[in-house]
Amino acid sequence: NPLDDPTADPFAIAQLAAATITDLTGVEKHDIALTLGSGWGKAADIIGETTATLAAADVPGFSKPALEGHVGTIRSVLLPNNKRALVIGARTHYYENHGVRRVVHSVRTAAATGAKTMILTNGAGGIKDTWTPGTPVLISDHLNLTADSPLEGATFIDLTDLYSKRLRAIAQSIDPSLDEGVYTQFRGPHYETPAEVQMAKIMGGHIVGMSTALEAIAARQAGMEILGMSLITNLAAGIQTTPLSHEEVLQAGKDAEEQISALLAQIVIA
Numbered sequence: 131n132p133l134d135d136p137t138a139d140p141f142a143i144a145q146l147a148a149a150t151i152t153d154l155t156g157v158e159k160h161d162i163a164l165t166l167g168s169g170w171g172k173a174a175d176i177i178g179e180t181t182a183t184l185a186a187a188d189v190p191g192f193s194k195p196a197l198e199g200h201v202g203t204i205r206s207v208l209l210p211n212n213k214r215a216l217v218i219g220a221r222t223h224y225y226e227n228h229g230v231r232r233v234v235h236s237v238r239t240a241a242a243t244g245a246k247t248m249i250l251t252n253g254a255g256g257i258k259d260t261w262t263p264g265t266p267v268l269i270s271d272h273l274n275l276t277a278d279s280p281l282e283g284a285t286f287i288d289l290t291d292l293y294s295k296r297l298r299a300i301a302q303s304i305d306p307s308l309d310e311g312v313y314t315q316f317r318g319p320h321y322e323t324p325a326e327v328q329m330a331k332i333m334g335g336h337i338v339g340m341s342t343a344l345e346a347i348a349a350r351q352a353g354m355e356i357l358g359m360s361l362i363t364n365l366a367a368g369i370q371t372t373p374l375s376h377e378e379v380l381q382a383g384k385d386a387e388e389q390i391s392a393l394l395a396q397i398v399i400a
């Protein structure tokens with residue numbers, strides 16, 4: 131992967147990836163980009179008409195996803211409002227240890243295709259005990275516990291309103307029942323101990339996950355407006371009495387797919 135060369139320029143590789151996407155999809159410019167996390171995969175099918183599906187591995191800087199069941203694709207979707215959505219189903223997680231440049235490459239590539247809005251979705255654990263598995267929540271802010279950043283050098287970037295209040299208001303106008311919470315990105319791949327979940331709670335976190343925060347910082351650096359949404363697929367360790375199971379996580383995502391895909395379909399054209 132060209133991004134594994136420490137002397138490479140990640141922004142040049144994002145431009146190359148964007149040019150490849152334009153060539154392979156025949157679409158000059160994309161207006162909005164979505165990264166679909168666990169449980170959100172179905173959204174791509176219903177937000178509009180997919181006119182091209184690329185294998186992520188065919189686009190410079192992308193690689194085969196580590197999560198089973200996550201087909202590594204990049205899709206160009208024509209929305210009902212004639213805008214173009216780039217749907218990235220090929221997230222690289224920080225826990226794969228390929229470095230933060232690979233984690234945020236999809237966001238930088240989306241920006242290079244012209245997208246001004248970045249929708250970051252994920253599956254996550256819930257700390258609020260009023261949430262049940264299958265509940266989608268808006269991300270209002272984040273706690274970045276990776277001790278890392280996609281920014282290099284003296285790039286001091288403001289992160290206030292990182293998760294756009296304007297886009298959250300649009301989402302809540304579509305579904306007034308949507309709650310919101312602070313997303314805590316842990317490095318993973320292990321889940322948190324109950325004590326670590328309590329630590330996140332004490333620090334003001336409501337959601338625990340292993341993605342999104344670093345991608346959001348890179349999206350802000352690229353000047354994009356960001357909407358983050360988590361599908362609470364399990365209550366975080368210690369919040370619920372039974373131990374976590376990956377199967378439960380996958381099932382909760384499946385059950386919620388219809389509702390959250392319909393929600394996204396309305397948000398992208400709002």
Ligand SMILES: Nc1nc2[nH]c(I)nc2c(=O)[nH]1
Binds near residue numbers: 168253255316340
């Ligand atoms: N860190 C963390 N990530 C997750 N992803 C999913 I799905 N559930 C969890 C969780 O409970 N903790």
